[in-house]
Amino acid sequence: MSILKHEREKLNKTQKEVADETGISYSMIQLMEQGRRNPSDKNKVKLAMYYGKSVEYLFFNGTITNSD
Template sequence: MNDAKTIGERLLKLRISEKKTQKEVTEAIGISVSALTMYETGNRIPRDEIKVKLAHYYSTSVERLFYA
């Protein structure tokens, strides 16, 4: 697995490239804005069920999003 900072950068770039707000993403997958902020800043790595929800939301695989 990549480190938390790398994952955070990837999540942030993906959200920005899709022109989504944090609120849009968090409401769609059922997490708090503060949790997404911690993921995007590399302070925390999402647990497995959230990884699956994020990958589904961004139409990609968990492997590509978190392990590539």
């Protein structure tokens, strides 16, 4: 199960509710949860704020590395 789906289900929200409440399209929410689409940085931040989690936790498996 994806982290996004897990966090959504913890709030007892549907994908449609998350889409409506974040302004991210329903189809994008579906694709992100399936791991078939990477969101823009803007949408990563929206979802992190919505779920009260870090972008790192939601999208990078808790690991962000520095690059040049």
